Every structure is written in C-alpha cells, then in structure tokens.
Amino acid sequence: MELLQGVLRSPQWGGFNPLVGSFEDAFAKYQGAEFGISAVNGTVTLEMMLACAGIGLGDEVIVPAISFVSTASAVTRVGAVPVFVDIEPYSFNMCPEAVRRAIGPRTKAVMAVHFGGSMAEVDALMGICAEKGVLFLEDAAHAHGSEWNGKRAGSFGLASSFSFQNGKILTAGEGGMVLTSDAEFAGNVRSFANQGRRPGYSFFHHFEAGNNYRMSALHAAVLTAGLERLDGQIARRTANWAVFLEEFGGAEGIRWQSIPKAVNRNAWYLVLGRVIGGDRDGFVKRVQAAGIPCTPFYPHPLYGNPMYVSGTAACRVEPCPNTEAYIRDAFWIGFRALMGDEGVTREVARAVRAAI
Ligand SMILES: Cc1ncc(COP(=O)(O)O)c(C=O)c1O
Structure with missing residues (x-):
C-alpha cells in the first residue's frame, strides 16, 4: 500500500518512475540474471525476446506442443515458424530427443517452457542447442523462483521471458519481463520496449521503430511488494x-x-x-x-488452434x-x-x- 501511495503521490505513474527500474533489478537478481526489462505482459516480452534475438521471416523456433498460446503465437508474430515437439511422459515438459530430431537447417532457437513451474531438462536441451549451434531461450512464465541444480529459471540461455498476469504466482494483474545477462542484448530489448530510444540521447531521438511496452509504476509497486512474499x-x-x-x-x-x-x-x-x-x-x-x-x-495441442x-x-x-x-x-x-x-x-x- 505504501509503495502504491508513493507512486500515486509522485508526478510519474508511468514506466520512467525509478520504482520500475528497481523492480527490474530486484527480479533479475532474484532469478540470477543481470538485466531485467519489464513490459506490459508476458506475451509481448516473448515477442521482444525473439525479435531482438534476430528471429524473423523464414526462421524456425522449436517449442513444446503443450503450452499457452503465446509460446507459439509470439513466434508467429515475429514472422517465424513454430515447430511443435512432443512432451516427455509425466514431466509435462518438452522432450530433448524430440527437440534434437526436429532441428533443421532453418532452426534458429529452441524455446523451453517450464510447465506448471517444474523445469524442463535444461542441461540436455542446452547441450543439444550448443551442439547444433542454435539459441536456447526460456518461456519462464510459470517458473518464478524455480531452480534447476541451484540455478534459477530464466538464467540459462541468452534470454528468458516471465509473466505477471493475474493468474501467476507473482502478479500485478498484468505484466511481464525479459531477463538476460548479455548487456548488448539487454540494450536492444530496452530500446524495442521504449520506442527505439537509446541511453544518452534526447527523449525524441528514436533509433528504431520500437513500441511503447513499458510497465507502469503502479504495477511495479504491486510486484515489488509481491516479490517480498x-x-x-x-x-x-x-x-x-x-x-x-x-x-x-x-x-x-x-x-x-x-x-x-x-x-x-x-x-x-x-x-x-x-x-x-x-x-x-x-x-x-x-x-x-x-x-x-x-x-x-488444454482442449488441443498448440497446433490444434484454428490459426495453425x-x-x-x-x-x-x-x-x-x-x-x-x-x-x-x-x-x-x-x-x-x-x-x-x-x-x-x-x-x-x-x-x-x-x-x-
Ligand atoms: C507459458 C506461458 N507463456 C506466456 C504467457 C503469456 O503471458 P501473459 O498472459 O502475461 O501475456 C502465459 C500466460 O498465461 C503462459 O502460460
């Protein structure tokens, strides 16, 4: 309540309130990454992550056939093709051997989902990605605080995406964040989410056709309090x-x-x-x-959605x-x-x- 009141009494309710930056730092640290770039939800954070990873027209991204639609639709929205692979029996997560078989000449990335919070086989998946020369990304929308051998979800590959939507265990009704430990990548994601601005230039200098995906300070206040619990x-x-x-x-x-x-x-x-x-x-x-x-x-696998x-x-x-x-x-x-x-x-x- 105090944090919210602080925002309400301030002249800045939007994404430029320092509370947004401090929540980004706190959540990135909590998950074991260096940089956090918050946004309005966990669907646009997937798009930000994929676009800034250079994934676009004609590329393929391997995803599990079981997930919420955003895991696939974000791939579609950046112009790439989702490749749906099976889950392992009983872990509910993508099967590394199925991933290996699915990788083809157009594959740019593998995006794992930690379904329900229990993590996908990150060691095996990252090993396959390294061997095949493709990126490993995490849709960690379910996995705030989950750990694999002491390392937190969202800290494994180039980048990860989280959701703070109403049903999630850490929520402000809506919200999302990209995490990465790559400074250049972080800068690109920030610019993408902040209308193409770059640090050190004027407010009206736009280096690319980014968007306004900034999280509001009201959301950051609620999430800061939630993170403590x-x-x-x-x-x-x-x-x-x-x-x-x-x-x-x-x-x-x-x-x-x-x-x-x-x-x-x-x-x-x-x-x-x-x-x-x-x-x-x-x-x-x-x-x-x-x-x-x-x-x-779900009533159907991701590939059972009408658009596919x-x-x-x-x-x-x-x-x-x-x-x-x-x-x-x-x-x-x-x-x-x-x-x-x-x-x-x-x-x-x-x-x-x-x-x-
Ligand atoms: C696995 C997964 N990825 C992405 C999302 C998208 O998050 P949001 O609802 O914040 O857009 C969700 C949301 O439920 C999800 O379950």
Whole structure:
C-alpha cells in the first residue's frame, strides 16, 4: 500500500518512475540474471525476446506442443515458424530427443517452457542447442523462483521471458519481463520496449521503430511488494505438497507430474496430473464441486488452434503421441489450493481422492 501511495503521490505513474527500474533489478537478481526489462505482459516480452534475438521471416523456433498460446503465437508474430515437439511422459515438459530430431537447417532457437513451474531438462536441451549451434531461450512464465541444480529459471540461455498476469504466482494483474545477462542484448530489448530510444540521447531521438511496452509504476509497486512474499509462499506450497501427498496416500487412478531430481525448488504454479483409465472430465467436475480450482487440460495441442489448422499461420508439427494423450486425460489444480494451512491441505487432498 505504501509503495502504491508513493507512486500515486509522485508526478510519474508511468514506466520512467525509478520504482520500475528497481523492480527490474530486484527480479533479475532474484532469478540470477543481470538485466531485467519489464513490459506490459508476458506475451509481448516473448515477442521482444525473439525479435531482438534476430528471429524473423523464414526462421524456425522449436517449442513444446503443450503450452499457452503465446509460446507459439509470439513466434508467429515475429514472422517465424513454430515447430511443435512432443512432451516427455509425466514431466509435462518438452522432450530433448524430440527437440534434437526436429532441428533443421532453418532452426534458429529452441524455446523451453517450464510447465506448471517444474523445469524442463535444461542441461540436455542446452547441450543439444550448443551442439547444433542454435539459441536456447526460456518461456519462464510459470517458473518464478524455480531452480534447476541451484540455478534459477530464466538464467540459462541468452534470454528468458516471465509473466505477471493475474493468474501467476507473482502478479500485478498484468505484466511481464525479459531477463538476460548479455548487456548488448539487454540494450536492444530496452530500446524495442521504449520506442527505439537509446541511453544518452534526447527523449525524441528514436533509433528504431520500437513500441511503447513499458510497465507502469503502479504495477511495479504491486510486484515489488509481491516479490517480498514470494519465497514464503513457495516454501508454504512446497511443504503443503508433501502434506497433500501424505494425505492422498497411494490412491489409484491419478498419476501426478514427476519432478526431475535436478529441480531442487519448484514454484508450484500448477499441480499437474493425469487420470489413468478413468473419466477425466467427470473427475474435474467433482473436484471443482468441492471448491478446488481444477481445470481440464488444454482442449488441443498448440497446433490444434484454428490459426495453425487452417494454415493462416505456418507451423511444422513433429509426432506428438504423449501430447495427444495428455489432452484427453490430464488436468491441473491451481496453486491457490496449496496456500492454506495443514488442515485445509489435508481437506483438499481428501476431496481430490474422493473425486476419483
Ligand atoms: C507459458 C506461458 N507463456 C506466456 C504467457 C503469456 O503471458 P501473459 O498472459 O502475461 O501475456 C502465459 C500466460 O498465461 C503462459 O502460460
């Protein structure tokens, strides 16, 4: 509240308020990157990242077939072609071997998504990217605070993109950020998001046809306060997940996401699972009826969206048997279900078990 009031009393509510810069620095540091460039949402940050990585017309970017649409549409919007690859069984993340098979002469980058907060196989993916000479990028919209062998999401490749949209674990209603540790790249992204301005020149000097994607200071105030609470919230969800599993016991019919050992810290944005041999939609309805935020998986893989089916937007689709199966039987439970005390968590686990 104090931070918000500070902004409201200041003459600068927009992106030039120093609070925006200080939130960028704090979040970049939190994730283990040197530079943060904030923006109005986590879709334009993907576009900023891809465009400034030199990805454009005729290039291909490899993405998982399961994600929110922005992972693919950002590739389309910069003029490139998304190449959809399958996810691994149970991790819900892109399969490194499928990525290796999909890389072709036009491939410029691989963009991993850390689905639900549990991280994709970054070592294997980065190894393949290095071997094939393509960029590694992260769509880390789900993974604030997640770690792979002690290194935070968003700090692995050339750059990463985060979202602070309303449903995310760190939110101001809307918002996004590109992170990078490459100073020149950071400068280009900043210029892109700030109408082509460059440091040291006048306000009316524009070096390229950038856009105004600046985050407002009101958003930065809310996010600064939220960032202070994030560690405690992740710790609470981590502890509650252990309680949940204990209470859930060995009930058959659900198989939960497997979290790789290297993920030593999971943001727990989504609890992911599959209904094995049962009626997924009936299960989800029963969980929802118990007041728990539960969603059936996406209704189709990314390549099932009308723009890709009709050919309005070009894409390439690799074989995706796991993806197709998950569309039929997977679901997620929102992170809020893990935000209660121990008693509430046990109740949630019992309600989920009863819904099978
Ligand atoms: C994986 C992924 N990438 C990108 C986005 C886009 O973020 P935003 O809603 O802030 O534009 C989302 C949003 O839900 C997402 O889930």
